[in-house]
Amino acid sequence: xxxxxxxxxxxxxxxxxxxSDSLTRKLLEMGLEEGMDVTLLHEGPIARDPxxxxxxxxxxxxxxxxxxxxxxxxxxx
Amino acid sequence: MAKQPLIAxxxxxxxxxSALFNRLTGSRQKVANYAGVTVERKEGAFxxxxxxxxxxxDLPGAYSLRARSPDEAVTRDVLLGRLADIExxxxxxxxxxxxxxxxxxxxxLEAKALGVPMVLALNMFDIAxxxxxxIDAAELSRLLGIPVVPTVAVRGxxxxxxxxxxxxxxxxxxxxxxxxxxxxPTTGDLRALNRQAMALLDQAGVAYGVPPVTSYAIDxxxxxxxxxxxxxxxxxxxxxxxxxxxxxWPMDQIDGAATALGAWLGDQLPDGLFRSFIVDxxxxxxxxxxxxxxxxxxxxxxxxxxEDSGYMARAAFLLDRLMGGVGLHGKSFIPxxxxxxxxxxxxxxxxxxxxKPDRLTTILLAPLMTCSARLPVYxxxxxxxxxxxxxxxxINLQGLVMFGLYMAALTTGLLVAFVLKRFxxxxxxxxxxxxxxxxxxxxxxxxxxxxxxxxxxxxRRAGGIIFVVMVVIWVxxxxxxxxxxxxxxxxxxxxxxxxxxxxxxxxGFSWQxxxxxxxxxxxxxxxxxxxxxxxxxxxxxxxxLASGLxxxxxxxxALPAAISFLVWYIFAPQCISTLAVIRxxxxxxxxxWATFGYLFVLAYVMSFLAFQISSALLG
Numbered sequence: 001x002x003x004x005x006x007x008x009x010x011x012x013x014x015x016x017x018x019x020s021d022s023l024t025r026k027l028l029e030m031g032l033e034e035g036m037d038v039t040l041l042h043e044g045p046i047a048r049d050p051x052x053x054x055x056x057x058x059x060x061x062x063x064x065x066x067x068x069x070x071x072x073x074x075x076x077x
Numbered sequence: 078m079a080k081q082p083l084i085a086x087x088x089x090x091x092x093x094x095s096a097l098f099n100r101l102t103g104s105r106q107k108v109a110n111y112a113g114v115t116v117e118r119k120e121g122a123f124x125x126x127x128x129x130x131x132x133x134x135d136l137p138g139a140y141s142l143r144a145r146s147p148d149e150a151v152t153r154d155v156l157l158g159r160l161a162d163i164e165x166x167x168x169x170x171x172x173x174x175x176x177x178x179x180x181x182x183x184x185x186l187e188a189k190a191l192g193v194p195m196v197l198a199l200n201m202f203d204i205a206x207x208x209x210x211x212i213d214a215a216e217l218s219r220l221l222g223i224p225v226v227p228t229v230a231v232r233g234x235x236x237x238x239x240x241x242x243x244x245x246x247x248x249x250x251x252x253x254x255x256x257x258x259x260x261x262p263t264t265g266d267l268r269a270l271n272r273q274a275m276a277l278l279d280q281a282g283v284a285y286g287v288p289p290v291t292s293y294a295i296d297x298x299x300x301x302x303x304x305x306x307x308x309x310x311x312x313x314x315x316x317x318x319x320x321x322x323x324x325x326w327p328m329d330q331i332d333g334a335a336t337a338l339g340a341w342l343g344d345q346l347p348d349g350l351f352r353s354f355i356v357d358x359x360x361x362x363x364x365x366x367x368x369x370x371x372x373x374x375x376x377x378x379x380x381x382x383x384e385d386s387g388y389m390a391r392a393a394f395l396l397d398r399l400m401g402g403v404g405l406h407g408k409s410f411i412p413x414x415x416x417x418x419x420x421x422x423x424x425x426x427x428x429x430x431x432x433k434p435d436r437l438t439t440i441l442l443a444p445l446m447t448c449s450a451r452l453p454v455y456x457x458x459x460x461x462x463x464x465x466x467x468x469x470x471x472i473n474l475q476g477l478v479m480f481g482l483y484m485a486a487l488t489t490g491l492l493v494a495f496v497l498k499r500f501x502x503x504x505x506x507x508x509x510x511x512x513x514x515x516x517x518x519x520x521x522x523x524x525x526x527x528x529x530x531x532x533x534x535x536x537r538r539a540g541g542i543i544f545v546v547m548v549v550i551w552v553x554x555x556x557x558x559x560x561x562x563x564x565x566x567x568x569x570x571x572x573x574x575x576x577x578x579x580x581x582x583x584x585g586f587s588w589q590x591x592x593x594x595x596x597x598x599x600x601x602x603x604x605x606x607x608x609x610x611x612x613x614x615x616x617x618x619x620x621x622l623a624s625g626l627x628x629x630x631x632x633x634x635a636l637p638a639a640i641s642f643l644v645w646y647i648f649a650p651q652c653i654s655t656l657a658v659i660r661x662x663x664x665x666x667x668x669x670w671a672t673f674g675y676l677f678v679l680a681y682v683m684s685f686l687a688f689q690i691s692s693a694l695l696g
Contacts, residue, residue: 021264022145022508023508023510024264025141025143025262025263025264025267026140026145026508026510027510028264028267028268028271029140029141029143029183029267030140030180030510030512031179031180031183031271033268033271041293041296041300042296042300042394043302044302044394044395044397044398045302045303045305045306045395045398046398046399046402047398048302049397049398050394050397050398050509052296052300052394052513056179057177057178057179057180057285058176058285058288058289059177059180059512060292060293060296060512060513061510061511061512061513062390062393062394062397062509062510062511062512062513063508063509063510063511064397064401064508064509066508067508067509067510
């Protein structure tokens with residue numbers, strides 16, 4: 001499962017970040033990391049893009065679906 | 078220490094860094110640029126309780142020191158002592174959001190490796206308290222090996238503990254800072270730093286409080302796919318209205334004061350060249366600069382409120398796809414909105430866009446947004462040529478044409494952006510990863526300081542350029558080959574206009590119209606005054622001029638020519654000041670000429686089509 005296919009209100013855990021070096025660094029700098037739980041909160045008004053997710057530390061991060069494609073998730077056990 | 082010690086403030090975006098800077102320095106601050114880059118250098122001064130006078134440098138907010146934008150590069154280079162125009166700071170205040178330490182502590186660890194003696198300020202500690210966080214600053218300090226103090230930068234705030242630490246350092250400064258162990262972090266290093274930050278927080282027993290539930294609730298409304306967009310549109314409409322209505326009175330006052338001052342000086346000074354220079358060149362020039370200040374301040378008032386409250390990030394979220402579809406960035410929104418008041422602050426606001434192609438596209442589009450200087454020209458021509466009657470549904474025809482002019486510009490702007498993305502900036506699009514910070518009440522203190530800063534920047538950067546242009550245009554329209562010219566046709570401006578007339582004949586412009594374009598390059602609205610001069614309309618006030626001129630134009634311009642002139646004003650690069658600011662912001666004369674060229678071609682082609690088609694239809 002990818003972050004880009006998560007539904008609104010659904011929660012999952014980041015399994016792997018499979019992005020270019022610069023995007024990976026950007027995501028890490030923004031505090032997104034493997035093992036972190038994410039919940040999809042909002043979707044943009046057009047083509048449901050971008051998306052806003054809630055991550056650990058009660059933070060909300062917005063990113064484009066294209067970029068979210070690079071984030072692989074695993075279901076919460 | 079012979080020189081006043083230099084203290085730097087650094088931190089991530091949304092750490093409340095600038096609020097802390099304002100709190101410490103008060104009004105003792107100035108803004109300049111770092112040499113060679115368009116990054117703002119904010120410096121202030123303050124005196125510690127123990128009486129040490131210090132300089133304080135507010136470094137641009139940075140997510141990391143790896144420097145993916147010019148702003149972040151400046152933060153890194155200053156702290157490494159790599160910049161020629163400023164020495165390496167003696168002391169660093171690293172600001173972190175106390176409610177967001179997992180994220181902000183990673184930056185602190187990275188900054189620590191730079192070797193500058195530092196203190197960590199746990200900012201917004203009041204919010205952390207309210208949300209029942211448990212943070213032991215003393216324990217964090219022990220683990221990090223640097224002083225850690227809670228701070229509150231807003232609403233009277235508390236910064237005493239921070240100032241005590243600064244005093245302690247200044248009483249016993251380190252003559253040679255530790256060597257830098259910082260290297261650009263790889264993804265592995267970042268992961269390690271993140272883990273280290275987590276471990277530190279665990280060890281220090283930092284416990285998170287309640288989630289920002291109010292923020293979440295507000296977001297459910299403001300980010301709603303339908304209501305969110307409607308609210309955004311309503312808000313934009315309100316901002317837009319206010320920019321014009323709130324500033325109307327001060328603009329009238331400034332205009333009146335400039336006219337009165339000109340008239341008074343005119344009475345005092347003997348008739349002649351010097352009087353004309355002072356009244357028509359200097360006073361009119363300064364007047365035309367400050368007359369835009371009210372609009373710019375109203376606009377920035379809204380921008381600051383929306384930014385401080387956290388809404389701007391939501392606006393970027395809602396609009397990113399729409400803007401992204403034509404190759405723009407969610408962040409292009411503010412520069413383009415500003416450009417409806419004046420393209421100059423719009424172009425300057427584009428510097429917040431990190432990705433260069435997105436920034437350049439935004440700058441190219443800014444002059445296409447209908448700035449308020451076009452309004453007097455639109456108003457004049459619409460009054461002269463569009464009948465004042467209602468079309469279906471009580472909609473006024475004149476209003477409809479005005480709206481059409483705005484929409485024509487906006488639609489063309491989107492098309493231009495699309496073409497640029499398709500054929501010029503075809504490289505891969507930038508990623509868009511952005512924090513949506515929790516909502517906060519804006520503080521009056523920050524907004525007042527923000528407005529003062531914007532006013533200073535506008536007057537200094539743009540003011541000089543506009544003023545010089547006004548004076549040059551005065552020289553061109555006052556002198557001719559045989560010295561002072563009695564009427565405008567014999568001045569240099571007139572000669573240039575008449576010489577250029579054949580070029581503009583295919584788009585239906587008479588030589589009188591072409592002459593009006595040249596002084597109009599100083600500021601678009603000046604064209605109205607020049608038309609008055611060309612057609613020798615004498616009137617005591619502007620209303621008289623406008624109505625007299627409208628009548629004259631009705632009889633001397635054919636309708637197709639008038640339409641062509643309106644269309645020209647939608648697109649043409651009619652403002653030297655904007656072009657000069659573009660050159661300055663992009664650091665490229667070529668880019669400025671490219672902007673001029675594309676707008677000129679666009680205006681010419683569109684006016685040509687408008688003229689030819691309307692001539693054919695109206696026979």
